[in-house]
Amino acid sequence: MAPSDRSGAARTGVGVYYLISTAGHPNLGDELITRSWLRVLAERAPDVDVWLDCPNPAGAQALLADAHPRLRCVDTLFRLCWEAPSDDAWEVAAFVGRALDDHGQAPRWVPGLRRFGQAAVVHLIGGGFVNGVWPRHLGLLAALDWAARHGAQAAMTGQGLAPLGEDTVSLVRRLVRRLDTVDVRDRTSADLLGLPEAHSGDDLWLAEMPTLIDAERAAGIDAVVCVQGDQLDGRGCERLTEQCLAHLDRWGADPARTAVLECIPRVDRGIFDRLAGLLPGLQFVSWVELLEHGVPAAAHQRWFSTRFHPHLIASAMGARGVAVPVRPGYYDVKHGSLIEAGSAWHLVEPGSGGVAELEADRPGTLAVTGAQVRSRKLAIAGRLYGPGLPGPVVPAPRADRRLLATAGTS
Structure with a gap:
């Protein structure tokens, strides 16, 4: 599918919005953040199929079923990360990329891999689960990179990437360079990416306090x-x-x-x-x-x-x-x-x-800072999912295809 076809699917409500989080564990922060994004989607795109990829899809479906009318929960990408031959981030990323190209590398999850390939938007939503503490989760960035290369809008928001080993920083920078939206929650993560302007704040600010x-x-x-x-x-x-x-x-x-x-x-x-x-x-x-x-x-x-x-x-x-x-x-x-x-x-x-x-x-x-961050999160939501929530939004700057949020950096 050509990039323009995917973008058109996103605009017309045909296709799939594919979110990635660690909801369903449960952990209060992860559940609240995921629910907040789902409610934004329920307002802006109630008729679009939303697939949430998370480690505990049964728990997430029960917890979040009322947040969006077309929510379905799977664990496809996390399964790929767990199936990789080692904990080494480079090996995990390589395996995830291979499996998305060749479903025979992970034949148990072919239906889920096909569904992922249909996504118009792939969105890694906020949290502190993609870093050196859980190195296998860095494979999720490889999935984002794959989606971006195959025409989907690919975004990560509110990410906490610290800590990262020195041997992993270059990998992470390479995997995020094609993404449409790069947004992190702390200055340390922005510095690791070499993108100070990507620092906004935590995705929980998307919710009305x-x-x-x-x-x-x-x-x-x-x-x-x-x-x-x-x-x-x-x-x-x-x-x-x-x-x-x-x-x-x-x-x-x-x-x-x-x-x-x-x-x-x-x-x-x-x-x-x-x-x-x-x-x-x-x-x-x-x-x-x-x-x-x-x-x-x-x-x-x-x-x-x-x-x-x-x-x-x-x-x-x-x-x-x-x-x-x-x-x-x-x-x-x-x-x-x-x-x-x-x-x-x-x-x-x-x-x-x-x-x-x-x-x-x-x-x-x-x-006060949180209100500014919320404005940037809503700007990102508008870029990914179209207009919706009322109120003033301070636009974030664009550079190439990347939307970089800048609130909370001062």
Whole structure:
């Protein structure tokens, strides 16, 4: 199919919009971002078939079925990445490219590969899952490159590419050079690509912030804890628990008005189990409640969080807090990008002594930056999927076929 044929399919509603994310795990941030893009598509292209490629398609279909009327979930591209002969990013990328050219390389997924080949738009939506932490996921960039070479509009938005090994940077730069849209969420990722103008911010800014909030529950909560257990060993979890307790004690937090949030089921519950016996009346907000009702964030609160998207949401609502980056080179980049963008939160090393003083007269400007980033995300949505949401949009500059978002770079 010629490039012009694919572009025409996108404009007339014939063809396929193919999104890629890690929705369905579930993980709060990934689910909210994916839902936000699907809702944009539901407004702009309700009659277009939307295929979501993700590692857990059954879970994603159940979670997101109401977000777009023609949503179907598969795991074709992730299967290709997992099927590659090794974890080496170059080998993964080469295998994905070969399999898309020759379906006999991956015969179990021929129907899915054919469906991918029909896409008018291929869109790797935001998150921090394409980097050196999960090297096989770099094969997703090879799929984007293949789509761009075969006439589809190919885009990646809100990507967090750090960390990347030195031997992988040149591969990633080569794989993104043909894409129509290159948009990343932090300055480190933009620098890795050699495209400083590609830095905008996280894709969660696409959502309207009030739609993510459970204001009623937030009114009954003064302190919030969101601590993961998937990046730490046993002793690390103990030190982080002690650090969290020290902050809650300094803040004079009432246990009955303190809540633990769960972004990933079970993974984020450990801190609640360790604290519940010490803090009678401690509240627990499950991931299901967060997705169905919203995040209980408000300006009067204090937060202690290792998770990135709770930091983004709570800081945007005016809450003060402490961000604890549990994985160097990954979470420090994520949290640091929010502080650079205007969050007034304190960045504190895990297990460190002392308690961060949260000044009431330090409100931060993250919400202002977030509004600018949202404008850029809507401009990208307009480029990929046509006009839709009302309101002023600041256009991002074009260079060749690439749309580069620039909000949040100052």
